[in-house]
Amino acid sequence: MIVLKVNGVERHLDVDPEMPLLWALRDVLDLTGTKFGCGQALCGACVVHLDGEAVRACVTPVSRAAGSAVVTIEGLSPDGKHPLQEAWVDLGVPQCGFCQAGQIMSAAALLSKRPKPTDAEIDQSLAGNLCRCGAYNRIRDAVRKAAGTP
Amino acid sequence: MRTLGPVLLLVMGLACRAQANPVFSELRPPESFAGIVDRVARAQAIFVEASRVFLHPRCANCHPAGDSPLQGDDHHLHDPPVSRGSDDQGVPALRCVSCHQDHNQALARVPGAPLWHLAPRSMAWVGLGPRALCEQLKDPRRNGGRSLDKILEHVAHDKLVGWGWTPGVDLYGKNRVPAPGTQAKLGALIAAWIELGAACPVEATK
Numbered sequence: 001m002i003v004l005k006v007n008g009v010e011r012h013l014d015v016d017p018e019m020p021l022l023w024a025l026r027d028v029l030d031l032t033g034t035k036f037g038c039g040q041a042l043c044g045a046c047v048v049h050l051d052g053e054a055v056r057a058c059v060t061p062v063s064r065a066a067g068s069a070v071v072t073i074e075g076l077s078p079d080g081k082h083p084l085q086e087a088w089v090d091l092g093v094p095q096c097g098f099c100q101a102g103q104i105m106s107a108a109a110l111l112s113k114r115p116k117p118t119d120a121e122i123d124q125s126l127a128g129n130l131c132r133c134g135a136y137n138r139i140r141d142a143v144r145k146a147a148g149t150p
Numbered sequence: 151m152r153t154l155g156p157v158l159l160l161v162m163g164l165a166c167r168a169q170a171n172p173v174f175s176e177l178r179p180p181e182s183f184a185g186i187v188d189r190v191a192r193a194q195a196i197f198v199e200a201s202r203v204f205l206h207p208r209c210a211n212c213h214p215a216g217d218s219p220l221q222g223d224d225h226h227l228h229d230p231p232v233s234r235g236s237d238d239q240g241v242p243a244l245r246c247v248s249c250h251q252d253h254n255q256a257l258a259r260v261p262g263a264p265l266w267h268l269a270p271r272s273m274a275w276v277g278l279g280p281r282a283l284c285e286q287l288k289d290p291r292r293n294g295g296r297s298l299d300k301i302l303e304h305v306a307h308d309k310l311v312g313w314g315w316t317p318g319v320d321l322y323g324k325n326r327v328p329a330p331g332t333q334a335k336l337g338a339l340i341a342a343w344i345e346l347g348a349a350c351p352v353e354a355t356k
Contacts (some may be wrong), residue, residue, distance in 0.1 A: 128230035
């Protein structure tokens with residue numbers, strides 16, 4: 001039995017320790033906000049926070065999360081009003097929207113470490129989050145807006 | 151046909167052997183250099199043999215000259231495009247351990263070993279020859295303040311170094327080519343090189 005805290009709630013999972021965390025979140029805990037993209041840590045659609053650090057849930061064995069705190073897009077803010085989420089809405093960032101949960105979770109991890117990131121820092125930290133719609137400029141603008149930088 | 155059978159088997163066997171390139175993938179033991187009487191020359195020859203491991207893509211790709219790790223046998227840039235960051239472990243939200251686990255991921259094919267990270271810039275190996283590599287390896291200002299004994303310990307026992315011989319499969323399901331020999335054999339070479347005085351090879355520094 002693997003015990004982890006997901007979005008503040010302790011969960012007990014009777015699963016294979018090597019099961020990707022993404023599978024546990026989506027298929028066992030029914031938290032489908034985190035998306036499956038490539039399954040090989042190449043696209044960033046599955047980013048969640050593990051003890052405050054961004055990780056790619058598709059390649060993270062659920063056993064690594066044992067005893068740790070996992071935050072998904074559903075748990076980023078209790079009312080959906082994290083500064084990044086508000087900036088995302090204000091600027092109409094998403095197009096198809098599939099990558100957005102991963103983008104926001106990566107951006108949130110960045111802002112927790114660098115509250116006022118430069119454009120270069122935003123680009124570096126989000127370089128592994130692909131957006132097939134090409135919304136990169138709006139994504140960067142929204143991160144800056146959430147950070148309160150001009 | 152009855153007489154051709156063994157011949158065919160022999161030819162096929164030789165072909166398989168050539169494909170695996172066992173000579174190149176092996177590492178000569180220190181004893182095989184015993185014929186070199188001069189201790190300095192023997193140490194130099196042993197280091198050149200050991201440098202085949204250090205300069206192999208499985209090792210050198212994480213000792214890049216730039217800010218991005220490299221991948222593959224052709225040293226291409228890491229995909230996704232990651233940066234070393236201030237601590238050689240990535241940048242916020244895109245740390246090495248955001249993707250790399252403490253062991254290879256068989257299905258996702260993402261390589262992994264404990265404390266996956268880049269070597270510091272001062273330990274860039276890509277583009278160096280054996281002499282320049284040797285000088286860098288011995289220089290405490292560039293090698294993380296390591297003594298020769300610490301270098302031996304790192305080379306012979308570090309699990310991240312050991313990944314070079316158990317690199318798993320690549321993105322396309324093909325076995326990554328491991329470093330020559332084994333970690334133990336590399337350790338034996340470095341131990342012998344140190345015992346002989348740790349002389350560097352004499353070719354021009356690149």
